Amino acid sequence: MDSPHQKVSLSELSDECKQLGIEVIGLTEVVNESGELASWFLPQVQRLRDWVSRGAHADLKWMEDQLDKRCDPRILLPNVRSALALWVSHHFPEPREHEISLYSSDSLSSLGSASEKQARVARYAWGRDYHNVLRRVLRRLNKWLKERSSEISSHGSVDTSPVLERAIAERCGVGWIGKSTLLVHPQRGTFGSIAILLTSATFDELDEKHPHRCGTCNECVKECPTGALGPEGLDARLCISYWTIEHRGLIPKHMRPKIGEWVFGCDICQEVCPWTIKAGRTQPSPSDSLWSPQPARAYPDLIQWLMTSDEELDETLKGSPLRRAFPHGLKRNALIVLANLREKAAIPAAIHHLRHKEMSVRGSAAWCLAELAAELDLETSQRRLIIDALTEQLTRELHTVAQAELYDALKRLNEPLNN
Numbered sequence: 001m002d003s004p005h006q007k008v009s010l011s012e013l014s015d016e017c018k019q020l021g022i023e024v025i026g027l028t029e030v031v032n033e034s035g036e037l038a039s040w041f042l043p044q045v046q047r048l049r050d051w052v053s054r055g056a057h058a059d060l061k062w063m064e065d066q067l068d069k070r071c072d073p074r075i076l077l078p079n080v081r082s083a084l085a086l087w088v089s090h091h092f093p094e095p096r097e098h099e100i101s102l103y104s105s106d107s108l109s110s111l112g113s114a115s116e117k118q119a120r121v122a123r124y125a126w127g128r129d130y131h132n133v134l135r136r137v138l139r140r141l142n143k144w145l146k147e148r149s150s151e152i153s154s155h156g157s158v159d160t161s162p163v164l165e166r167a168i169a170e171r172c173g174v175g176w177i178g179k180s181t182l183l184v185h186p187q188r189g190t191f192g193s194i195a196i197l198l199t200s201a202t203f204d205e206l207d208e209k210h211p212h213r214c215g216t217c218n219e220c221v222k223e224c225p226t227g228a229l230g231p232e233g234l235d236a237r238l239c240i241s242y243w244t245i246e247h248r249g250l251i252p253k254h255m256r257p258k259i260g261e262w263v264f265g266c267d268i269c270q271e272v273c274p275w276t277i278k279a280g281r282t283q284p285s286p287s288d289s290l291w292s293p294q295p296a297r298a299y300p301d302l303i304q305w306l307m308t309s310d311e312e313l314d315e316t317l318k319g320s321p322l323r324r325a326f327p328h329g330l331k332r333n334a335l336i337v338l339a340n341l342r343e344k345a346a347i348p349a350a351i352h353h354l355r356h357k358e359m360s361v362r363g364s365a366a367w368c369l370a371e372l373a374a375e376l377d378l379e380t381s382q383r384r385l386i387i388d389a390l391t392e393q394l395t396r397e398l399h400t401v402a403q404a405e406l407y408d409a410l411k412r413l414n415e416p417l418n419n
């Protein structure tokens, strides 16, 4: 007889996942037969509540608003029993080092010659948006489960629902949560996206939690340029990924130099992880075809971004995770990174952006120009051009925060202010 808690075979499910290009899956119980939350889930809930009460979520208001749902999967799916975790690698090789079939030769040649002055994008955003890709997979699995019993109901999440994805994936045996707070897969390292399917179905087998294997290693904590990682996990208020992807508005001054070359996200705590390094990547993996990574997304031409209108930039990035930051967020970040890279060629574009419609872009343009003028050996005429542009903008700027940025920029250039 059909039941919402119909028992399903794990090996049949694994075969189906393989056909969908998913190699790593795991299963766990989240709610027991009596309808109570599984005991393993409760300490995770406490960890999450402590994290939010410390304010470590910065201004991610949705973390506060959806806290109860994140702490209790029964709110999302009342008859939930199990969770299925999918983990898909996005550990693409470096386009410059490995000219393999994964990247088309056209897109490689458009990268130009290798230079040290390179803006960087987090690896997960080199290709298609994982939300779209994995949501499609979850829909297929939902359909597959429904074919086992029409009574089975499921709820999928790929960073799209208030679900504690990492904690669930860890319990499903996919890997362990490292000191970076990232899920580490024992063979493939950290570069992976997670999708969770909460389901009312039960399974003939469940997976075991993976042992924690960070040991005495502390590389991610040590190498994080902002000190965002500590014994309590991550403080988003210090994380480059938070500021460049999630934050709207100006990025605080003290964070701007620390952002370095990272124009969208940050992979430092992953690139230094011995498990990621050991996993290496020189050959294509079966999941690469899901993503279609593009070298120009890995190392974008930021001046080109700035010379493109917001509307056009948005259009060019359709289907990419980069859209999460909006064109004005990407331009804000680009101005900061170009300043950090001491990119003289950015001066005209930065002057142009002193008049952008978004205050955060105007303020970042002022900062960028002051940094370049202060740090580079510019010709007098070029320095004058910057000072005149900043002074002129100050006469028309109405936003007090942007005015303060312009004042600071001119002060930095030792330019006496008349008003």
Ligand code: B12
Binding pocket: 043, 044, 045, 047, 048, 051, 060, 122, 123, 124, 158, 159, 160, 161, 162, 163, 164, 165, 166, 167, 177, 178, 179, 180, 181, 182, 183, 184, 190, 191, 192, 193, 194, 195, 231, 232, 233, 234, 236, 239, 241, 242, 246, 264, 265, 266, 267, 269
């Ligand atoms: C909010 C969020 C962020 C925030 C906060 C990150 C954070 N560490 O919490 C910001 C914007 C900074 C961020 C950044 C990134 N994110 Co993010 N993010 C999320 C999101 C939406 C929620 C995470 C969350 O609940 N955080 C609150 C904390 C308390 O929860 P948690 O990290 O899950 O922690 C639990 C466990 O860590 C557990 N725990 C158990 N044992 C241990 C042991 C130790 C030592 C620690 C510290 C914790 C711990 O306790 C916690 C509570 O249960 C998830 C998607 C989702 N719905 O889950 C993606 C997600 C975590 N992000 C992801 C990615 C890829 C990133 C970035 C790598 C992107 C980039 N390259 O720039 C960075 C990585 C930064 C980092 N070191 O974590 C992936 C992670 C994949 C993976 N392999 O782990 C996720 C799962 C999205 C996805 N579906 O693929 N992210």
Ligand code: SF4
Binding pocket: 223, 224, 225, 226, 227, 228, 229, 234, 238, 239, 240, 241, 265, 266, 267, 268, 269, 270
């Ligand atoms: S993503 Fe970057 S800033 Fe954030 S914790 Fe990792 S290394 Fe630090």
Ligand code: SF4
Binding pocket: 178, 179, 180, 181, 184, 213, 214, 215, 217, 218, 219, 220, 221, 269, 272, 273, 274, 275
């Ligand atoms: S770098 Fe070291 S401490 Fe950090 S997650 Fe990897 S193994 Fe763990």
